[in-house]
Amino acid sequence: MFSIGELSKRTGVKVPTIRYYEQMGLIPEPGRSEGNQRRYDHQGLDRLGFIKHGRDLGLPLEAIRELIQLQDRAGAAHVDSHRIAAEHLQDIRGRIQRLHLLEQELVRIQASCDGGPDHCCNILRAFGDHSQCAGTH
Amino acid sequence: MFSIGELSKRTGVKVPTIRYYEQMGLIPEPGRSEGNQRRYDHQGLDRLGFIKHGRDLGLPLEAIRELIQLQDRAGAAHVDSHRIAAEHLQDIRGRIQRLHLLEQELVRIQASCDGGPDHCCNILRAFGDHSQCAGTH
DNA sequence: CTTGAACCTCTAGTGACTAGAGCACTTACA
DNA sequence: TGTAAGTGCTCTAGTCACTAGAGGTTCAAG
Structure with missing residues (x-):
């Protein structure tokens, strides 16, 4: 105890x-x-x-x-526990895919400004402008 | 309007x-x-x-x-907006990595039962037993 | 026996909305 | 001009999975 x-x-x-x-x-x-x-x-x-x-x-x-x-109640456990695991796996794979899209998008936004001192930074514009995005989100 | x-x-x-x-x-x-x-x-x-x-x-x-x-206040925007984008990108990459680990883990749990009708399903045990996991989470 | 750490209950706060109640306003059509 | 449907208003409370804090009680070591 x-x-x-x-x-x-x-x-x-x-x-x-x-x-x-x-x-x-x-x-x-x-x-x-x-x-x-x-x-x-x-x-x-x-x-x-x-x-x-x-x-x-x-x-x-x-x-x-x-x-x-x-x-x-261990009897019916079989099918249901498989279902829960499968559903969750699907959910996780979907989330991974969506995050990959966001990753690409953020890389694009970062690339929109080279970071040089004399450069006019348009990273803010890129954040605001969805039309530049490749994928849907 | x-x-x-x-x-x-x-x-x-x-x-x-x-x-x-x-x-x-x-x-x-x-x-x-x-x-x-x-x-x-x-x-x-x-x-x-x-x-x-x-x-x-x-x-x-x-x-x-x-x-x-x-x-x-557009003056100081440059550095800070890069920082926010970079932080978020890092965050997203971390999340992707963690989700990949979970994906592996769930695949392993699913594999712990072949789904046959006479099979004793230990998917529930696999859910409960962290010691079988490969990665840390 | 005393002290300090751990425990108790209860309430409220987090983030980013969502749902519902109970009204007021706008707009299209007769 | 009347009316009915649709849209808008504010306010409160609920979601999920906790977390923080107040104010008080119990436990265990010295």
Whole structure:
């Protein structure tokens, strides 16, 4: 049995965040000490570790909540967990693509001014002028 | 002179968002009709277009606010606007890199189950188990 | 027994909007 | 000139995933 601070240290999740997860119903309310302080065991540690990993992977809390419910009733878990993973993968690939477009765009904006001291900088104009952009965004 | 709805149509920025930008001080308070409705001209259109483009590029409103202030006092704009662009480019490249790591990670998680009907799916375990991950996140 | 760190609850703030309530105004047509 | 639809107004509250702070209590080491 250990305190919320200890749990925080072991998982890397900040103390207020742990309380927030509890409030959101993502982790069950733990037992308490005589003085009303939270006391956790390895189960709490596992659950929080699962959430942490999901968050690090960029899953929204709602998706994590779904996965947790799947764990609890393991029967139908198969198809759904694949779906969640696939959806998220698609989402991430879309985000990567969009960021690549933005990268190109910013490179173009930077190139619109060579940075020389006597040069009239039109980087601001480039920021404002969408019509110069190659892609859509 | 045109209404907020017309401005919204021309820029692709939603009406409540325009009002929000005004509230945040990103666009000046426009003139009003006799009945107290906002009336815009091409200046308002340009300003909002600038903000829209910046947002599409992923700049936070604070960075856009900086750029707008640079436009107003054009002297020192040079160095600062380059700095803002460079910072943002760095940020975007970092995000792309992190997303690539997550992509690999999700592919690995998906591969941990071949999806066959008799297969014991451990995709949930893979989600929970950070120790299997290649990279840090 | 004392001290200081860690804990408690509660409220409010972040960014960038979005949604809704409950009204007022504008505009096109009869 | 009347009216109805559409658009506009302000204000408040909600979103997500936390984070910060106030003001008080408990725990653990010396």
